[in-house]
Amino acid sequence: MGVLYLLSLLLGITCMLLLDHRFRLFFWRDAKAAAIVTAVGVLFLLAWDLAGIRLGIFLRGEGTIATGLLLAPELPIEEPVFLIFLVLCTMVLYTGARRLLERLPARQAERERENV
Amino acid sequence: MTYLWLALAFIAAAVVAGLAFARLGARHGETAKHWKAVGIAFAALAVLTAVFDSVMIGMELFHYDPSHILGLKVGLAPLEDFAYPLAGVVALPGLWMWLTRRRGAGAKSNLKGLVPQAVLASRPVSWINTAYPFAAAMLLTTREIDWVLIVGTFYFLIPYNLAMYGINDVFDYESDLKNPRKGGIEGALLQPHLHRPMLWLAVITNVPFLLVLAFAGGPTTWLAVGVSAFAVAAYSVAGLRFKERPVLDSLTSSTHFVSPAVVGLALAGADVTPGLLILLAAFFLWGMAAHAFGAVQDIEPDRQAGIGSIATVIGARRTVRLAVVLWLVAGLAMLATPWPGPLAAIIAVPYIANCAPYWNVTDTTAARTNVAWRRFIWLNYGSGFLVTLIFILQWSLTS
Numbered sequence: 001m002g003v004l005y006l007l008s009l010l011l012g013i014t015c016m017l018l019l020d021h022r023f024r025l026f027f028w029r030d031a032k033a034a035a036i037v038t039a040v041g042v043l044f045l046l047a048w049d050l051a052g053i054r055l056g057i058f059l060r061g062e063g064t065i066a067t068g069l070l071l072a073p074e075l076p077i078e079e080p081v082f083l084i085f086l087v088l089c090t091m092v093l094y095t096g097a098r099r100l101l102e103r104l105p106a107r108q109a110e111r112e113r114e115n116v
Numbered sequence: 117m118t119y120l121w122l123a124l125a126f127i128a129a130a131v132v133a134g135l136a137f138a139r140l141g142a143r144h145g146e147t148a149k150h151w152k153a154v155g156i157a158f159a160a161l162a163v164l165t166a167v168f169d170s171v172m173i174g175m176e177l178f179h180y181d182p183s184h185i186l187g188l189k190v191g192l193a194p195l196e197d198f199a200y201p202l203a204g205v206v207a208l209p210g211l212w213m214w215l216t217r218r219r220g221a222g223a224k225s226n227l228k229g230l231v232p233q234a235v236l237a238s239r240p241v242s243w244i245n246t247a248y249p250f251a252a253a254m255l256l257t258t259r260e261i262d263w264v265l266i267v268g269t270f271y272f273l274i275p276y277n278l279a280m281y282g283i284n285d286v287f288d289y290e291s292d293l294k295n296p297r298k299g300g301i302e303g304a305l306l307q308p309h310l311h312r313p314m315l316w317l318a319v320i321t322n323v324p325f326l327l328v329l330a331f332a333g334g335p336t337t338w339l340a341v342g343v344s345a346f347a348v349a350a351y352s353v354a355g356l357r358f359k360e361r362p363v364l365d366s367l368t369s370s371t372h373f374v375s376p377a378v379v380g381l382a383l384a385g386a387d388v389t390p391g392l393l394i395l396l397a398a399f400f401l402w403g404m405a406a407h408a409f410g411a412v413q414d415i416e417p418d419r420q421a422g423i424g425s426i427a428t429v430i431g432a433r434r435t436v437r438l439a440v441v442l443w444l445v446a447g448l449a450m451l452a453t454p455w456p457g458p459l460a461a462i463i464a465v466p467y468i469a470n471c472a473p474y475w476n477v478t479d480t481t482a483a484r485t486n487v488a489w490r491r492f493i494w495l496n497y498g499s500g501f502l503v504t505l506i507f508i509l510q511w512s513l514t515s
Contacts, residue, residue, distance in 0.1 A: 056118075093156070102149070
């Protein structure tokens, strides 16, 4: 039974939360809204997974780095964890990009003022 | 082609939702920045997907039925896999913008410090006391580690304690304020503006797990999970306040520690034997003794705050003596269980020795039992060690 994949995902989630914490992006900006976005995102993508499994498109691998524990046929325990990571990564990238976009003009304006 | 159609259906849903949220949620002049940020995020996600999806497929974590995919690939990742991050990045930031639309630039989150407070309030030093009974009961019965065991152990390790102590600290705020003992290892004062968020946190972190555990078991599990959750809430919520009803307080507190084991046994479908019932009864008596003894040190602050407990009603001396007797009976009961259960009788001895010096304690000297209470917290780790050894012995005897 391998836990490498699960541990990597948890490590990835931790890193996203550290970025979130450091720059006050998502959960550390509005915990309630972030919880709703995460729940909606994970449930939406999980429904997609289940639809794909039902249609016989997605097949679980026999990789040795996975635990092999299943929540449902072809749905390993790692999948919801991966989806949480994907949603966090998406939202950290988006909120981070927004932060950069907001800052750029402000900094330009500052520089212009200094040059005057 | 099936995957492509599936992906297009979900992307279509995401696009509709994303456009609607962006329209409703964007403040003046925000729309352009929103979609620019979405574009930047997707560019980064696409690169990450190309790399890590290939790695994950290369490690054989999952694969696809070749007849269902287009066959166009980036690295090892089928083109359709990029639909996941695309759908996420189109819909979710819009939802976020809509949910946070009322927040002014200067508005500070009033939830600051909720999570650290909640963790401190849940007494991490005692988390193991509820997770261990569940995990041990279930593992010793099923003899295998499955997802129910992992999910349940995590639940009884953290969310369960967040609810139990979080709810408790919210409704105990008044008396905690007068008790200098709170605020460290044994609990924390909870700021009033965090009371409502704390109760919400308890609900959000507990309900999904309770539903999953109920889903994983039958009617017996529903009953056990129901009793467990009820005991957590009833102990301290206004209106019930079992912690202020003498005897019922100790019974409820003990249920907090024994019910995880019962949930584990129910999920595992354990056979109900006399030996098992005696074991659970002994554990229950141990829990009652622990609660009663713990209440002695708080007699003064509890009385000042007008809070009742087994100790304020029957007095310090009789409560200490009751605890000693309960531990004694628990130890003796273990002698009646099948081998190697009787070995566990020895565990009662350090508890009795720790508590016995206060045999003649009075209500005015009751606060001194805090010294023994601090030792008690660490005694539990020693007992857990001995219990584990006995479980390993039991495991090897029955395999």
